[in-house]
Amino acid sequence: MNDRIDDEARLRRLLSDAVSDIEPENRLDELRASVHPRPKVVPMTRSRSWYAATGILATAAVIGVIAYVTSMAIDKNTNVGPATDPETSLHSAIATATDTASGLPTSAATGRTATKAYAVYYVGADPKGKPVLFREFHRGPDTKPTAALAVDDLESTPLDPDYSTAWQRGWLKDAKANPNAGVIFVTPSAGVPRDRPTGMTADDATAAVQQVVYTLQAAFHTRLPVLFVRHGAAVDRVLGVRTSEPIAQGKALATLSHVNISNPNDGDMVSGSLHVTGVNNAFEGSVAVYLEQNGHKLLMTPTIGGWLEDRLFPWQVTLDLSKVPPGTYTLVAQNDDPSGRNKPEVDTRVITVK
Amino acid sequence: MAPTRSQASGWSADEALELLYAAHWRQLVRLGVLLVHDVGTAEEIVQDCFIAVHARWNRLHDPDKALAYLRQSVVNRSRSHLRHLSVVRRHADREAPPEPTSGADRTAYDQARRATVLDALRGLPRRQREVLALRYYLDLSEAEIADMLGISRGAVKSHASRGAAALRVVLGAVIEETR
Numbered sequence: 001m002n003d004r005i006d007d008e009a010r011l012r013r014l015l016s017d018a019v020s021d022i023e024p025e026n027r028l029d030e031l032r033a034s035v036h037p038r039p040k041v042v043p044m045t046r047s048r049s050w051y052a053a054t055g056i057l058a059t060a061a062v063i064g065v066i067a068y069v070t071s072m073a074i075d076k077n078t079n080v081g082p083a084t085d086p087e088t089s090l091h092s093a094i095a096t097a098t099d100t101a102s103g104l105p106t107s108a109a110t111g112r113t114a115t116k117a118y119a120v121y122y123v124g125a126d127p128k129g130k131p132v133l134f135r136e137f138h139r140g141p142d143t144k145p146t147a148a149l150a151v152d153d154l155e156s157t158p159l160d161p162d163y164s165t166a167w168q169r170g171w172l173k174d175a176k177a178n179p180n181a182g183v184i185f186v187t188p189s190a191g192v193p194r195d196r197p198t199g200m201t202a203d204d205a206t207a208a209v210q211q212v213v214y215t216l217q218a219a220f221h222t223r224l225p226v227l228f229v230r231h232g233a234a235v236d237r238v239l240g241v242r243t244s245e246p247i248a249q250g251k252a253l254a255t256l257s258h259v260n261i262s263n264p265n266d267g268d269m270v271s272g273s274l275h276v277t278g279v280n281n282a283f284e285g286s287v288a289v290y291l292e293q294n295g296h297k298l299l300m301t302p303t304i305g306g307w308l309e310d311r312l313f314p315w316q317v318t319l320d321l322s323k324v325p326p327g328t329y330t331l332v333a334q335n336d337d338p339s340g341r342n343k344p345e346v347d348t349r350v351i352t353v354k
Numbered sequence: 355m356a357p358t359r360s361q362a363s364g365w366s367a368d369e370a371l372e373l374l375y376a377a378h379w380r381q382l383v384r385l386g387v388l389l390v391h392d393v394g395t396a397e398e399i400v401q402d403c404f405i406a407v408h409a410r411w412n413r414l415h416d417p418d419k420a421l422a423y424l425r426q427s428v429v430n431r432s433r434s435h436l437r438h439l440s441v442v443r444r445h446a447d448r449e450a451p452p453e454p455t456s457g458a459d460r461t462a463y464d465q466a467r468r469a470t471v472l473d474a475l476r477g478l479p480r481r482q483r484e485v486l487a488l489r490y491y492l493d494l495s496e497a498e499i500a501d502m503l504g505i506s507r508g509a510v511k512s513h514a515s516r517g518a519a520a521l522r523v524v525l526g527a528v529i530e531e532t533r
Contacts, residue, residue: 007518007522007529008490008518010529011486011490011518011521011529012490012491012493014471014490014525014528014529015388015471015475015486015487015490015491016490016491017467017468017471018388018467018468018471018472018475019384019385019387019388019468019472019491020384020468021464021465021468022383022384022387022393023380024379024380024383024384024393024396024397024400025397027379027397027401028372028375028379030401031371031375031401031404031405031408032371034401034405035367035368035371035405035408035409178373178377179418180365180370180373180374180418180420181370181373181374181376181377181378181420181421182374182377182378182420182421183377183378185376185377227376227377229376232376233376234376234377234380244380245380245381245384246377246378246381248493
């Protein structure tokens with residue numbers, strides 16, 4: 001099965017590569033002109049008696065002059081296409097589109113400030129050191145659009161110090177989902193490097209772009225691909241990654257960590273029964289959840305997520321903390337590692353038991 | 355004249371045209387190149403498809419499907435173009451491959467590899483080429499391809515399998531290099 005998946009991945013790469021350097025000419029102005037052809041000139045009406053008096057030839061000459069003058073006026077006013085500026089037109093179209101498409105919260109705050117949870121994807125490392133994405137759930141005010149909250153956090157330090165983000169404050173703005181256009185639009189600021197910065201590997205750059213894809217898709221509850229646009233046109237490269245076409249979500253097992261704790265978050269204070277949730281993909285779905293302190297493992301609890309598909313499966317366990325002495329612990333979720341190489345896939349959270 | 359709006363989406367045809375162009379012009383032209391093997395022809399075909407979508411915008415029952423409609427139009431018009439070409443231009447097979455745009459970091463080797471892949475695609479039966487382009491370039495599912503081409507999922511699977519096998523024979527060395 002893996003051979004077949006590898007084979008398909010190679011065909012995907014080959015076909016995409018075969019046309020990757022083809023840069024079509026911009027035909028937007030031609031398109032606009034085609035769908036809004038120059039209006040026909042309608043000659044002024046004349047009375048039959050006037051026709052009779054001046055004769056057909058004279059009439060034709062007058063009409064000819066009127067037509068010429070009128071067409072000059074039309075050229076002067078409209079030969080640049082639509083009356084609106086092209087960029088403004090696209091910007092307003094994107095902005096308008098989004099309001100109907102994003103599923104953004106509309107409820108007004110009542111009394112206390114209501115909050116909502118949203119997902120943000122950060123970069124960590126798998127056991128081989130390859131950058132992979134880990135998901136953190138954050139909470140923010142219900143009154144602010146989910147995508148805006150998620151993008152803010154994408155450009156901030158993650159809660160878990162094991163993770164990092166490639167995105168700096170202010171690098172991304174105006175994330176808009178638009179099912180009509182079949183994409184999520186996002187605008188990178190002029191400060192976002194077009195080429196891969198020194199010290200950033202190609203895998204790091206790919207993971208950074210996928211951070212945006214996964215986070216925005218989660219915010220908008222859609223799998224639409226993400227298009228980076230600036231001044232009304234697709235940005236051809238971001239961090240050295242080709243972005244001239246909408247970027248689809250990367251395959252789950254090639255992009256995401258194979259084990260990820262969803263709850264609790266790093267730094268949480270916990271007590272009583274701790275409900276731990278997460279996702280994984282491992283041999284027979286096996287994942288072990290436990291607390292660790294000074295090399296000692298406590299409350300080792302095996303559970304099952306899933307495997308054999310290109311996705312992550314949810315799992316959950318409840319740890320009874322009633323007999324655990326107060327203190328700081330590392331909560332570990334560890335995938336089964338049948339290879340015996342002692343390099344299991346793990347995700348951790350540092351928590352404080354009260 | 356007031357812009358025509360689709361009742362289902364609240365979008366005018368002009369807005370849809372701008373958005374769809376911004377998001378998909380490049381990808382659709384590239385899909386066209388995989389199908390007809392010529393950049394200029396692909397641009398013409400895709401441009402006509404955009405005009406057709408604009409003209410029919412207020413009659414689209416589900417504007418969310420506009421992209422699917424555009425893709426289907428590209429496939430259909432590419433097919434019509436090839437049929438026409440085969441009748442009036444028997445020497446089409448001797449046409450030069452599409453001329454890639456220049457780039458500072460492009461190597462002759464990369465160009466040769468890309469031309470080889472496009473040539474190999476052109477050598478496939480039309481249906482296999484369409485299925486492979488939709489499956490491996492646009493990443494559509496078997497169900498989506500079946501719907502678009504009006505064939506069964508089994509037929510999609512069969513065309514994909516045969517097409518991929520044929521490509522493996524022709525592109526064996528190139529595929530090996532990507533391992």
